[in-house]
Structure formats: structure tokens, C-alpha cells
Amino acid sequence: MAPFPSKSRLAHIVFEHDDKASKNFDLLILGLIMGSLVVVILDSEPRLYERYHREFLILEWVFTGLFTVEYALRIWLSKRKWGYIFSFYGLVDLLAILPTFLSLFFAGTQFLVVIRALRLLRVVRILKLGRYLREAETLKTAMRNSKTKIQLFLGTVVTIVLIAGTIMFIIEGPESGYTSIGISMYWAIVTLTTVGYGDITPLTPFGKFISSTLMLLGYAIIAVPTGIVTSELTAVKSISSPRQQDKSCKTCKARNLDSDANYCKYCGEQL
Numbered sequence: 001m002a003p004f005p006s007k008s009r010l011a012h013i014v015f016e017h018d019d020k021a022s023k024n025f026d027l028l029i030l031g032l033i034m035g036s037l038v039v040v041i042l043d044s045e046p047r048l049y050e051r052y053h054r055e056f057l058i059l060e061w062v063f064t065g066l067f068t069v070e071y072a073l074r075i076w077l078s079k080r081k082w083g084y085i086f087s088f089y090g091l092v093d094l095l096a097i098l099p100t101f102l103s104l105f106f107a108g109t110q111f112l113v114v115i116r117a118l119r120l121l122r123v124v125r126i127l128k129l130g131r132y133l134r135e136a137e138t139l140k141t142a143m144r145n146s147k148t149k150i151q152l153f154l155g156t157v158v159t160i161v162l163i164a165g166t167i168m169f170i171i172e173g174p175e176s177g178y179t180s181i182g183i184s185m186y187w188a189i190v191t192l193t194t195v196g197y198g199d200i201t202p203l204t205p206f207g208k209f210i211s212s213t214l215m216l217l218g219y220a221i222i223a224v225p226t227g228i229v230t231s232e233l234t235a236v237k238s239i240s241s242p243r244q245q246d247k248s249c250k251t252c253k254a255r256n257l258d259s260d261a262n263y264c265k266y267c268g269e270q271l
Contacts, residue, residue, distance in 0.1 A: 014070075032063060033117070035059075037114060040114060042056065064101075067093070067097045071093045071094065138236050146232045150225060153225060157192070160188075160214075161189055164191075165181055165184035171202075176201070176202060188214065191211055194215060251269040252269065
């Protein structure tokens, strides 16, 4: 019988991913997460709920029990216990087990265990997808740099929605379903985003004209944030991967030589 691993060995298995045991542990947890999500999805189906609810309930408590043991194990093995508890993954691990216990007092909260899907982010670590993390960091930087422009853009959109909603409230009125400025603003948002639910539609010719104008404007507005973020992504990429500058010759003062040249093509001097 193999000896029980020490605390340091357990910590390595639970928190690291550089050997077979730690990888198998992570894959086991991922398998349990996927299994619990499948159970929750199936339990929400009325026909399956009526027939297998008891079995689903037992499975859910089994999954919750295992995740609770894992959460307690991570706290016990952590060198900085409070640091883990209040970290992103620590909070996700806690939220992954709370809904089942809350379901004892509040009906329906057990379906919130879909929060466990966030734990699948650990697959990035297991599959060594670090390059995707770098790309995500680039995107985050671009979004942060675009914050002011996007805020100005959203402010403009809100203003357009407010004006259009107010005009439609005045023109159409309650008879067409525009019972308040708030409802009219809801219609303007739906129309501007080109979703068009159709639950509220203008009846007057002038109202239809404004609606058509707003829909056309929506296509133009959709392109604005895309252009803002794209330009910032290009800027971030150029900063993180600057283009190698063309060389110049100190002897003959020739410029714009090939960046990979070792000798000047005009005087032969070593660059």
C-alpha cells in the first residue's frame, strides 16, 4: 500500500501542473465540473425532472460534497489562506458550492451551480495555452486604452436614444404602444441595435420615417466601437512588437539600407 503523501506533496498536486499526478488531479476536477453541469442542464428539462429528479439530486449533492472537500483542501494547503480565499479562483471555488446549500432555503438556486463553468478556465493552465493569455492581455490593454473613446461613444448613443424615444412618444403616443418615454427609449434601443423585436412598431408615416432613419444609423453605429478597438489593438501590437528600423551608413551617410544588411551596398563599409 502506497504511503499517504505529505502536505507539501499534496500542495504540489493540488496547485501545480508539472507532473502526472497534478495533471491527473486537474483533469479529474474538470471532469467533475463537466459532469455537474450536465446534471444541472438535464435537471432543468421538465420531462427528465419528473422522472429522474431524485437521481439528479443525489448526483448534485455528491458533486457538491466533492467540491466542498476540494475547497477545504485548497484552504488547508495554501500558504496564504486569506489570499486564496479572496482571489479570483478562490471566490469562484466558493460560488461553485454555495448554490446547492442555498437551495435548502431558496428553491431554484441550485441552478446557479452553472457558475462552476468558470472553473473551466483552469484548462488554460492544464493545456499550456499561455499564448492565449498573452493575446488576452493585449486585448485587455487595447480595451483599457479605448475606455475614454468608448465612454464618449456610449454617451452619444444614450443621447440619440433619449431624443428618438421622446420624439416617438410625442408622435405615436400610447395608442401605438409608446406609453412612456422609458418604453419609447426601449424601442429606440431595440431599433438602433437592429434587433427589431416588433413588439412595438410605429403606425404613423412620420414615425416610420424616424424608425427607418434610426435603423440605418444603427448600422453605422455598430462599426464605431469596432474601429476604436481595432486601432488600439494595432497600436498595442506595434508597441509590443516594434518593427526593426532601416539602417544607415556612417561613412557615406546612405540611408534606408536593408534592416538585415551587414555592409553598406554603396561603399562596402561594415554597418
